[in-house]
Amino acid sequence: DSETKHCEGCGIALQTEDPDQAGYIPEQALTREVVLCKRCFRIRHYGEMAKVEQDPDAYLHRLDEIARSEGFVVWVVDLFDFAGSWIPGLARRIGNLPVLIAANKVDLFPPSVKRERLRGWIFQSAKKLGIRPVDVVLISAEVGIGIRQVMEAIEFYRDHRDVYMIGTTNVGKSTLINQILKKAKLTEKEIITTSPYPGTTLDAIRIPLEDRKFLVDTPGIVREDRVSEWVEPGELKSVIPHKTIKPRVYQLNDQQTLFFGGLVRFDFVRGNRQSFVCYLSNQLYIHRTKLEKADEVWDKHRGKLLSPPKRPDNLPPLKKHVIHLKGEKKTDIVIPGLGWVACGKNAVWVEVYAPEGTGVSTRPSII
Ligand code: GDP
8 A cells, every 4th residue: 555654763554543553653643754653753752772562462472482482581670679570471471481580680789688588589489470490690780790690590501592581671681681792792793683573673682692592682571560660761760779779767656658759658547656668769759747738748749849750640640558567577568660668567557559550569578
């Protein structure tokens, strides 16, 4: 059809019907001077490579392809956001393949936190979700800790298979790939950027291994149940931690509230005076107030004093999560994409308000 327009970024045939399908462009954007599909528009807008899988079906399809290929899987997780690192459908789709977990961002934990304990916790957590990793290697892709160990572990376990690197967005997969490329001393020509999946325009980086096999990077998987999804790229740095976390301790009486920027509200409704330890990005502003004043403070200051987000109107409404802890053991209240609040051995009633769709949960304390 000569009428069909094509994206000037990737060449795909454009369509205005289904925003979730490849090649989508809003009708009114067709008259622009440069016509780009939604994905290419995003890439230009954010100025980065097509490293994100937007379409849930496409990534499930990709997991199936990996399963069929009988590859070796390196699953990159964020130690600071394990809940947000989980890939829905992972166990069901690739549970039979060998999986190595590269547990990233270990530098965020103070040295007092025992590394073996973190490793054990990741082993256990993965197992509960149906993945039995061949090994868990703690790394910091950014600082350059454990890169050599990951590469050695891959060679040790992969048994002449192709290697597929998978992970949700923001776990540090790109940073790790770049570290591996540096260590492997490959020239750009040796790295192949291809579109191995027909019908998609996503690039996958393929790094040649010694036995004519490849290490294949796959686009990051978006998880919409993380608070970080609601933050604009420029604001991410105050939400996603970069430096070793300095836990912030709040001694609260009941009927007091903490605001985590303008993203989450934490009400201590009932219980004895006790401490709550916040493991959040050091840059995230925490505001403390009385519960009875909380609504007013929120309405007045959200988007200003209480930020990010600078533009709260773009967020879904807050949803309340009621949490009763019996106080039998120390518990973390986990807010995916943000961090967690550690509670002690006290009975406590807490209400957490987070953007609708956020997967707020609890777990036995990890620190
Ligand atoms: P991807 O979406 O999984 O490819 O993640 P990126 O590689 O783009 O990293 C996401 C964010 O996490 C970036 O802001 C990185 O600077 C940061 N990051 C990546 N690796 C580490 C790490 O080992 N430690 C810390 N503290 N931050 C990291």
